Amino acid sequence: MGKAIGMIEFKTVASGITAADAMVKTAEVEIIEAQTVCPGKYIAVITGDLSAVKAAVETACAKYETQLIDSFVLGNPHESIFPAIYGTTSVENISALGILETYDAASVIEAADIAAKTAIVELIELRIAKGMCGKSYMLLTGEVSAVEAAMEKAKAYLAEKGMYLDSSVIAHPDRKMCEKIL
Numbered sequence: 001m002g003k004a005i006g007m008i009e010f011k012t013v014a015s016g017i018t019a020a021d022a023m024v025k026t027a028e029v030e031i032i033e034a035q036t037v038c039p040g041k042y043i044a045v046i047t048g049d050l051s052a053v054k055a056a057v058e059t060a061c062a063k064y065e066t067q068l069i070d071s072f073v074l075g076n077p078h079e080s081i082f083p084a085i086y087g088t089t090s091v092e093n094i095s096a097l098g099i100l101e102t103y104d105a106a107s108v109i110e111a112a113d114i115a116a117k118t119a120i121v122e123l124i125e126l127r128i129a130k131g132m133c134g135k136s137y138m139l140l141t142g143e144v145s146a147v148e149a150a151m152e153k154a155k156a157y158l159a160e161k162g163m164y165l166d167s168s169v170i171a172h173p174d175r176k177m178c179e180k181i182l
Contacts, residue, residue, distance in 0.1 A: 003047065003048070003049070003050075003077070004047065004049065004050040004052075004053040004054070004073060004074060004075045005046070005047050005053065005073075005077045005082075005109070006045070006046050006047075006054070006071070006072065006073040006074070007043065007044065007046070007057075007070075007071060007072055007105070007106050008020070008023070008043065008044050008057060008061065008068065008070075008071045008106075009041060009042075009043050009068070009069040009071065009104060009105045010041060010042045010043075010064065010067045010068060010069060011041060011067045011068075011069055012040070012041075012042065012067050013041075013042045015042070015064045015067035016034075016036075016041070016042020016043065016067075017034075017042060018064065019042075019044070019060035019061075019063065019064045019068075020034045020042075020044035020060070022056075022063055022064075023044065023046055023056035023057065023059060023060045024056070026055055026056045026059040026060075027048065027051075027052035027053070027055040027056040027059075028052050029046040029047065029048035029052050029053055029056045030046060030047050031044060031045070031046055032045040032046060032047055032082075032085060032086075033045040033085065033128070037105060037128065037129035037130055037134065038130070038133045038134050039133055039134055041069065041105070041134055043105050043106075043128065043129065044060075045085065045109070045128075047082075050073070050076075053073050054073050057071050057072075057073050069104060069105075069106070070104055070105075070106035070107065071106060072106055072107075072109070072110050074110065074113055077113050078112075078113050078117055078123070080116050080122055080123040081109065081112060081113055081116070081123065081126070083123070084112060084123035084124060084138070085109070085126050085128070087125055089122065089123065089124050089125065091122065091124055091141055091182060094141045094173055094178050094182075095141065095144060095147075095171075096141060096142060096143060096144040096146075096147040096148075096169055096170065096172065096173075097139065097140075097141055097147070097170045097173045097178075098121070098138075098139065098140045098141070098147040098148075098150065098151045098167070098168075098169050099137060099138075099139055099167060099168045099169075099170075100115070100137060100138050100140075100151060100154055100155065100158075100166075100167040101135060101137040101165040101166045101167065102135060102137070102158055102163045102164065102165055103134070103135055103162075103163045103164075103165050104129075104134065104135070104136065104163050105128045105129040105134065107157075107158055107161055107163040108126055108127075108136035108137065108138055109126060109128070110157065111138065111155075111157055111158050112126055112138045112140070112154070114150075114153055114154050114157050115138070115140055115150035115151065115153060115154040116140070116150070118149055118153040118154070119142065119145075119146035119147070119149040119150040119153075120142055120143070120146050121140045121141065121146050121147055121150045122141050123138065123140050124138075124139040124140055124141055124181075124182070125138065125139045125181075126138050135165060138154075139181065144169070144171045144172075147169050148169050151167055151169055154167075155167055
């Protein structure tokens with residue numbers, strides 16, 4: 001089976017750390033990120049083979065169900081997801097800038113995957129609840145029409161989940177603004 005990404009988001013730090021520990025004990029997965037985020041929630045993002053990621057996430061969700069906020073497993077995530085999470089994306093030119101904000105941490109990664117698979121866009125950053133009171137956002141770029149199409153598809157998904165907060169598409173953002181956000 002192929003590479004996958006999974007995530008758990010818990011209401012409490014104690015449940016989150018314990019659930020993350022259970023995930024790595026359940027299957028051969030790698031922790032990409034595991035930390036406390038505002039307002040005292042805990043997230044863990046893992047990667048590995050699809051079957052391992054599914055087993056690990058299912059174990060965490062089943063054992064600590066009462067404290068679970070959200071979780072997901074993405075098989076075959078878009079290749080730009082990982083650099084966007086790590087903040088290592090290098091962007092030369094921004095034709096259009098898409099900004100999309102969510103109420104939670106988990107759904108922004110799912111929305112980013114949908115956006116990146118909808119049109120020819122490049123994910124710039126996925127800010128997962130850090131310093132945002134549990135909210136998250138993504139930045140992406142591409143041609144104006146591609147960014148608009150990607151954003152619409154991601155917004156529709158998030159609205160269905162009840163996690164869509166706000167979004168914007170800026171055609172040809174000013175260089176000074178780009179320097180500050182990149």
